[in-house]
Amino acid sequence: MIRSLYSGVSGLRSHQTRMDVIANNISNVNTIGFKSNRVNFEDLLYQKAGQTGVYPAYVGLGVAVSGIDTIFTQGGLKATGRPLDVAIQGNGFFVLKDPTTNMTYYSREGVFYIDKNGYLINSHGYRVQKVNGGDIQINNPDQVVTLNIKNDGTIELIYANGTTDTSNQIGLMNFKNPETLERVGQNVYRTTTNTSSSFAQPQAPGQSGLGTLASGFLEMSNVDLASEFTEMIVTQRGYQANARVITTSDQMLQELLDIKR
Incomplete structure (x- = not known):
């Protein structure tokens, strides 16, 4: 449960960075010669949790931003x-x-x-x-x-x-x-x-x-508003999902404390 909490936090941070980049792209939609940015994610380290048959079992520790690159496509x-x-x-x-x-x-x-x-x-x-x-x-x-x-x-x-x-x-x-x-x-x-x-x-x-x-x-700017708004929705849902992971993990910890009582 502790691992899930930290995985959720890493997801919140990464998706917040992605939202920041999307916001900057949209704000520069009319900036002359502007080139849009893109956020790339990567999974973090894995912890071996045992052996299940032939394949080892690993538990991931969350997500991080691997890079923010610039898209140099031609603008109109x-x-x-x-x-x-x-x-x-x-x-x-x-x-x-x-x-x-x-x-x-x-x-x-x-x-x-x-x-x-x-x-x-x-x-x-x-x-x-x-x-x-x-x-x-x-x-x-x-x-x-x-x-x-x-x-x-x-x-x-x-x-x-x-x-x-x-x-x-x-x-x-x-x-x-x-x-x-x-x-x-x-x-x-x-x-x-x-x-x-x-x-x-x-x-x-x-x-x-x-x-x-x-x-x-x-x-003109090469920002595609349709794509940016789609990415905004996806990013928002990802942020909400990671927030739900933190909430659910907290509820599980609360139930464990209730058993202790």
């Missing part, structure tokens, strides 16, 4: 008509560098702006990196009359005097195991010691297995 695209809104169709991440800390981050969110110095940045001031590395900087942005980002990441600028500049090209990075990327909030990731990159430096979109870019579009 939303048309915005804004040239500096860029979506990735396929594999890859935008490479962003924090000019203050020099830290490098990766993101699927393509909401970009041009700052006062002409740098292409995201909403937090991180600078977008170009092919083979380096900040993307636009010269004389106040003189640009037309800006177009092509599928291969090339930024085509047409100035008021009629000249054209195509020297900047947005680069992408890809990883052999993107599930090992660490989520740090603000729609960005950073590498860990277990992350293996396919390239040493950002590469051109559309090459080496990388996706292409779509200017005037944004990649």
Whole structure:
């Protein structure tokens, strides 16, 4: 009975973690470039309770969370008509560098702006990196009359005097195991010691297995509300069942105490 109590407690804790992850997925259903998380369970240690015929008898000691992984499936695209809104169709991440800390981050969110110095940045001031590395900087942005980002990441600028500049090209990075990327909030990731990159430096979109870019579009969250609500119901029932195990075990202990009296 004591084992069943602790097994029930482990079930409550694990299902609470699963509910927390589901809640976070649902809350980010409209977050640009968000990738949903999934909780995986594993059974805990087993205690041998004897021998029944040919097969040994074991009693399990509950459940634990084995991992919380990220599902990097493609999200739907939303048309915005804004040239500096860029979506990735396929594999890859935008490479962003924090000019203050020099830290490098990766993101699927393509909401970009041009700052006062002409740098292409995201909403937090991180600078977008170009092919083979380096900040993307636009010269004389106040003189640009037309800006177009092509599928291969090339930024085509047409100035008021009629000249054209195509020297900047947005680069992408890809990883052999993107599930090992660490989520740090603000729609960005950073590498860990277990992350293996396919390239040493950002590469051109559309090459080496990388996706292409779509200017005037944004990649929406890949959260499937129907699946999340189904998982919520299943998680709730699992939580209730484990709570019932604790209640029933407590009643059995109470009956044992009543026998003692």
